[in-house]
Amino acid sequence: xxxxxxxxxxxxxxxxxxxxxxxxxxxxxxxxxVAIRKLEDELxxxxxxxxxxxxxxxxxxxxxxxxxxxVLEEGANLRExxxxxHDPLAGPLRVGVIHTIGxxxxxxxxxxxxxxxxxxxxxxxxxxxxxxxxxxxQGEIDCAIVALPLPETGLAIHALYDEPFVVAVPKHHxxxxxxxxxxxRLKDETMLLLGTGHCFRDQVLEVCPExxxxxxSSEGIQRTFEGSSLxxxxxxxxxxxxxxxxxxxSLSMAGMENQLLTYIPFKKPVPDRRxxxxxxxxxxxxxxxxxxxxxVRHCGLPGVHYLDSVAEHEAQMA
Numbered sequence: 001x002x003x004x005x006x007x008x009x010x011x012x013x014x015x016x017x018x019x020x021x022x023x024x025x026x027x028x029x030x031x032x033x034v035a036i037r038k039l040e041d042e043l044x045x046x047x048x049x050x051x052x053x054x055x056x057x058x059x060x061x062x063x064x065x066x067x068x069x070x071v072l073e074e075g076a077n078l079r080e081x082x083x084x085x086h087d088p089l090a091g092p093l094r095v096g097v098i099h100t101i102g103x104x105x106x107x108x109x110x111x112x113x114x115x116x117x118x119x120x121x122x123x124x125x126x127x128x129x130x131x132x133x134x135x136x137x138q139g140e141i142d143c144a145i146v147a148l149p150l151p152e153t154g155l156a157i158h159a160l161y162d163e164p165f166v167v168a169v170p171k172h173h174x175x176x177x178x179x180x181x182x183x184x185r186l187k188d189e190t191m192l193l194l195g196t197g198h199c200f201r202d203q204v205l206e207v208c209p210e211x212x213x214x215x216x217s218s219e220g221i222q223r224t225f226e227g228s229s230l231x232x233x234x235x236x237x238x239x240x241x242x243x244x245x246x247x248x249x250s251l252s253m254a255g256m257e258n259q260l261l262t263y264i265p266f267k268k269p270v271p272d273r274r275x276x277x278x279x280x281x282x283x284x285x286x287x288x289x290x291x292x293x294x295x296v297r298h299c300g301l302p303g304v305h306y307l308d309s310v311a312e313h314e315a316q317m318a
Contacts, residue, residue, distance in 0.1 A: 003075050005039045006068040007138065008032050009047055013065040014134055016054045069137050073280055076139020081284045087119070088287040094123045095292065096132035096144035100200040100230055101275060104249040105145065108299035116298075117291050129199050136280065143279035143289060145296070147199055155278045158289070159307040160296050164272040165207065166251070166303075167264045168234065169243045176262040183207050183266055190242035192233045195226045200273070204245045207271040237261060247273065248303030275304075 011021035012032075022029040040047055047064055049056030057065065097106065106124065113122060125132075125141060132144040133153055145160070167181045175181060186207070194201040225242060227233035231253065233244050238260040251263055277296070279289055297306050 001039060001042060003072065005035050006071055008035050009039065009061075009065055010068050010072065010138055012036065012048060012055060013057055013061070016056075018055060072138045073282065077280075077282055077284050079139075088285045089117050089120045089291055091119075092121050092123045093143070093285075093288050093292060094125070094141040096125045096127060096135060096141045096146075098129055098132065098144075098146050098199065099126050100194070100198060100247060101145055101147070101249075102126045103229075103231065104247070104252060105296070105299065105301065108301065109295055112298050113292065113295040116295055120288060120291065122292075128197050133278070136278065139280075142283060142285070143277055143292065145275065145277050147203070148274045148276055150276075150278070153278065154281070156281045156283075158277045158279075158293055160275045160277055160293065161301065161304040161306045162272050162274050163247050163249055163301075163304045164270045165204075165245050165266060166248055167243060167266065168237050168246050168261050169264065170237060170240045171260050171262055173243065173262065175243070175264060178264055180265050180267045183271065186243070186245070190225070192225050192227055192236050192242045192244040194230065194233065195228060200230070200247070203271070203273055207245060207266075234261070245271075249301045252302050274307075 008021065008025060008027075011024050012018060015021040015024060018033055019029050022032040025032060036047065043064070045060045045064070046058055047061035049058060102124075110122065113120070125135070127135070129144075129146045129150070132141065132146060133150070133155075135141045136144055136155065137153075150157070167175070167186070169175050175185075193204060225236065227236060230246060230250055234246070234250070234253075236242065237244050246263070277289070277293060283289065297308070
C-alpha cells in the first residue's frame, strides 16, 4: 500500500470516473486502474462499483476512502514538519484562492507578503471552493482563501473580511443616476451571471431569488447570460448587454471598461460575503498561517471591512 494508491482512490471517489481521476492525478487511466485493482487485491475488498456512466463506491469503500484522506493529510504534515526546520516561515506556503477573489486580492497580497516574509514564497492556485477543500484535505495545498458558507469540513476557519456587493450597470443605463438599488429590482433586468460551480453565482441568486426561476413573466427575470469570469462579465456589461452584481473588491481592477460602467450600492440590508482562510487544524506551521492572515489584512482592499480576530468571526457567525 502506497500514498500514491491512496491518492488514486480518493481521486476516483471525488470524480466518480476513472478517466477524470487519472487526468487529475496526471497519470494514464490504465496506470490508475491497475494501481487501484492492486490495492483492492491487497486489502481483499472491492472499493468501487464499476460499470455504467458513473463509478459507485461500496460501503467499505466509503470507509477506506475516508481513512485514506486522513492518511494523506498526515503525510502532508510530515513533509511540512521536515520542511520547516527551525523557522516555520521558511519555505513555500501553498495557497488556494477561489476565482472571484484571486484577481483582486493577489495583486495586493503578493507584494505585501514579499515585504513581510520574503523567505515564505506563495505557491498559488485558483479553483472552485469544493475543489480547493478537497486539495486541502489531501494535503495538496496548505490553506485556502474562500467565501462562506462552507460545508461542514472539520477545518480551522479564520475570518479575513466582509465584502459588500454592488450593482454594475452601463454608463447610460436608466439606473446610472441612482444613489442605491433595491435588490428586488434585479429581476426586471437582463442579468449577467457566472456559470454553475462558482459560489459567487449562488450568493447573487440568494440576493434576488427570482433570478433562479428563469421566468419571462413580470414576476421573474427577463433573461440571463453567463460568463466565465467576473472580468468577462464586466466587459459584457460595458458593452451594454445587461447588468450584474460584483464584490466591492473588484472595483479596484483597472481597465478601460470602468469608464463605461457605473457602480451602485444596494439599499440596506446590503448583501455581502464573508471571506475566510481555511486550513487543516493539524497543519504544523501555524506561524505561517498567521503571517498570511496579517498580510491579507494589510492589503487595503477597497470597500471591505477587515475582521481583526477569530473572536469577532465567531461572534458574527453565531
